[in-house]
Amino acid sequence: MEYLLDVTGQKFQRAYVEKVAAAWNRLKITTREQAQKQIEAERSGMNAAKAPGVSTGLPEWYDYKPNTPVSEELLAKALARQKKAAGK
Numbered sequence: 001m002e003y004l005l006d007v008t009g010q011k012f013q014r015a016y017v018e019k020v021a022a023a024w025n026r027l028k029i030t031t032r033e034q035a036q037k038q039i040e041a042e043r044s045g046m047n048a049a050k051a052p053g054v055s056t057g058l059p060e061w062y063d064y065k066p067n068t069p070v071s072e073e074l075l076a077k078a079l080a081r082q083k084k085a086a087g088k
Helices: 002-007 014-026 032-043 072-087
Strands: none
Touching: 002 014
8 A cells, every 4th residue: 555655646546456456366365565566666667577478568460560562553552442432
């Protein structure tokens, strides 16, 4: 409870408390010491207690920006299909 009040600016937000409680339950956190270790791990950015196989980062394709130029012919076909679809 001390942690939650600290994080929320001394405001008790029931939904947030329930989310944290559910997360800690999934991580099998049952003692104050375990909770403090989890808090420290989250604050340091290294979530040591995360579930195996769960990624907390973005997928590799998220930052992918293709450099392939589009041919004028392909662009013209796409625009024609778009106009045709909009006219229906």
